[in-house]
Amino acid sequence: MNYFLTEEQEMIRDLAKKIAVEKVAPRAAEFDEAEEFPWDLMKVLAEAGLFAVWVPEEYGGLGGGVFEQCLVVEELSRACGAVAVSYAASALGGFPILLFGTEEQKQKYMPDIASGARLAAFALTEPGAGSDASNIRTTARRDGDYYILNGTKQWITNGGEAEVYTVIATVDPSRGPRGMTAFIVEKGTPGFEFGKKEKKMGIRASATRELIFQDCRVPAENILDREGKGFIVAMRTFDRTRPGVAAQAVGIAQGALDRAAKYATERVQFGKRIAEFQAIEHMLADMATQVEAARALVYSTARMIDAGERDFAKEASMAKVFASDVAMRVTTDAVQIFGGYGYMRDYPVEKMMRDAKITQIYEGTNQIQRSIIGGAVIKEAMRRK
Amino acid sequence: MNVAVLIKQVPETTDVKINRETNTLMREGVASIINPFDMYAIEEALRIREQHGGKVTIITMGPPQAEEALRQALALGADEAVLLSDRAFAGADTLATSYTLAKAIEKLGGFDLVICGKQAMDGDTAQVGPEVAENLDIPHVTYVRKIEELSPGYVRVQRMTEEGYEVIESPLPALITVVKEINEPRMPSIKGMLKAKKAAITMWTAADLAVDEDQVGLAGSPTRVIRIFTPEQRGKGEIIQGETVQEKVRTLVAKLKETHLV
Numbered sequence: 001m002n003y004f005l006t007e008e009q010e011m012i013r014d015l016a017k018k019i020a021v022e023k024v025a026p027r028a029a030e031f032d033e034a035e036e037f038p039w040d041l042m043k044v045l046a047e048a049g050l051f052a053v054w055v056p057e058e059y060g061g062l063g064g065g066v067f068e069q070c071l072v073v074e075e076l077s078r079a080c081g082a083v084a085v086s087y088a089a090s091a092l093g094g095f096p097i098l099l100f101g102t103e104e105q106k107q108k109y110m111p112d113i114a115s116g117a118r119l120a121a122f123a124l125t126e127p128g129a130g131s132d133a134s135n136i137r138t139t140a141r142r143d144g145d146y147y148i149l150n151g152t153k154q155w156i157t158n159g160g161e162a163e164v165y166t167v168i169a170t171v172d173p174s175r176g177p178r179g180m181t182a183f184i185v186e187k188g189t190p191g192f193e194f195g196k197k198e199k200k201m202g203i204r205a206s207a208t209r210e211l212i213f214q215d216c217r218v219p220a221e222n223i224l225d226r227e228g229k230g231f232i233v234a235m236r237t238f239d240r241t242r243p244g245v246a247a248q249a250v251g252i253a254q255g256a257l258d259r260a261a262k263y264a265t266e267r268v269q270f271g272k273r274i275a276e277f278q279a280i281e282h283m284l285a286d287m288a289t290q291v292e293a294a295r296a297l298v299y300s301t302a303r304m305i306d307a308g309e310r311d312f313a314k315e316a317s318m319a320k321v322f323a324s325d326v327a328m329r330v331t332t333d334a335v336q337i338f339g340g341y342g343y344m345r346d347y348p349v350e351k352m353m354r355d356a357k358i359t360q361i362y363e364g365t366n367q368i369q370r371s372i373i374g375g376a377v378i379k380e381a382m383r384r385k
Numbered sequence: 386m387n388v389a390v391l392i393k394q395v396p397e398t399t400d401v402k403i404n405r406e407t408n409t410l411m412r413e414g415v416a417s418i419i420n421p422f423d424m425y426a427i428e429e430a431l432r433i434r435e436q437h438g439g440k441v442t443i444i445t446m447g448p449p450q451a452e453e454a455l456r457q458a459l460a461l462g463a464d465e466a467v468l469l470s471d472r473a474f475a476g477a478d479t480l481a482t483s484y485t486l487a488k489a490i491e492k493l494g495g496f497d498l499v500i501c502g503k504q505a506m507d508g509d510t511a512q513v514g515p516e517v518a519e520n521l522d523i524p525h526v527t528y529v530r531k532i533e534e535l536s537p538g539y540v541r542v543q544r545m546t547e548e549g550y551e552v553i554e555s556p557l558p559a560l561i562t563v564v565k566e567i568n569e570p571r572m573p574s575i576k577g578m579l580k581a582k583k584a585a586i587t588m589w590t591a592a593d594l595a596v597d598e599d600q601v602g603l604a605g606s607p608t609r610v611i612r613i614f615t616p617e618q619r620g621k622g623e624i625i626q627g628e629t630v631q632e633k634v635r636t637l638v639a640k641l642k643e644t645h646l647v
Contacts (some may be wrong), residue, residue: 011578019572061576100555 001292003299012053012068015076019044028080031205032351037161038083038205044089046116049369054091058112065215065306066240070247070298078252081355082205088244089157093120095237096166096182100225109164121162123211124234131368132176134231138213140169146221149213159209160194163187168230182228184222191216202354239316242363246298246319249327249359253291256334256352263338280337287330294323314376315367324359324366331356386437388400388430391486392423394446394454395507406608419454422458422502425563428570430500431462441466444489446474446482459581460573471590476603483516488594490521499560505526518560525626526553526561529566
């Protein structure tokens, strides 16, 4: 499919692909096994300028948008979902600053996020607040020129590795979403510690940690927007980053399809290459069609966002839910085509199946996405009455 | 420290096809890349500039499309690029190529160090580097795996050999050819690629270089290719088994007699 990329977009995609093929893919299994954060690859991505693609030029970026970010995430994901999410999570942490930060905040944090000198992270989830995001218990109490944060955040991607955190706390739990407030918290702030690193099913090289705040004093100037706007900050951010998760899913699915198709042309059973059996051929056909449909939806959504459309929550959720369900099916079928070999860690597809699963869960479970989409559809229908 | 890097654009394959009639490389339908060994030369030059300052100039001789290879080198961070392109240069062997490259280096002037990859992936001769040095009348060291020290007018390098390495000192200017053990080439950056796209590239013809026309291109190439083939692999060695030294020696002597070696 020709998506008519600009010359610069092609350049970004080709460079991401080159890095994915030459630097990431050969070590994906090693990183997965060791569950070690791929710092040296983050450095390669930083030097290549890939952290800058979505950041405006006035903050040291390349002036692209969500689409450029998606192109990079997709190419990295073809090689390794864990490297891709570590890259993408920095944008998840940085977008709230770009969207809601003051000029001073943007000048202070965005150039380092764009250069990759500092990784960012986003912290909303808590033990009792997953899909029910407004049920957070981390509190922020005003004390003069400071807010005092107390509480624990859970499953924070890039936790411990990132330097800059966008943290959602509540100034008043009784106010629900209207009490939620976003803060920029820097690693090293007294009272801000890291808890255990999670052992995961997939994306194992990525870092997922607890953040623990104990009387952590955060300067009041680090507030994003104002008190009570945290829920809006989080939701507006997700609208822009869900296409990135969708791109991750497309990349993982494409990577699995590439390998399954190649394997099917090499593996001989009953004296024939298994690709010659219609059972396999049709599986490959369905996989390829689904991946292309997912890609088309992701690209369209990303371009719609970059073009400045105001309301795209529904489309962002559609891209995320569709692409991640495709990734799960396609990677499962890729393991099936590989047969027993596919189940073994010596071959790359079982990892892709493990990596795919999380795309149906994080940045809003697919059930939550369907609620967003369904809600929007019903609202549109009511309006037409 | 001003460094010149000589690069070659080659077909992106290790399995080059040969035209059986003309005994030349067939390039149709094969993408072109910078000779992989030259990537190490570019990287080393960039590292020297980062440590010592100065300028990195990339030079290549080839058809107009070799400009693409120069832009790739500029995207990595090289300062300037020069393309030597003229119909008169076509059909050059290593002698004519090195003469032409040396003329360009002389014209540019002021280099402390010239760096080449150890050989081109297509021709595999490893001759151009040393021949350029001879043309320039400067010392050269081949197969460099490490630059131990570099200071004005002086370089000390490790030269890789089959058994280990030699440490060689040389005055500057000098020419070195490098092996892949010397570094790990960097990736280009988006900003570098955008800059390289717009960068000006110097183009020189035979007239610009004031070359002796009998020494360039086919006219300046005494090499005649009779046949191209992949040499047969060396046979495996045989370890002679035996209970005692005496027995092993007897077996060895018998074998040597058998093959009329003694």
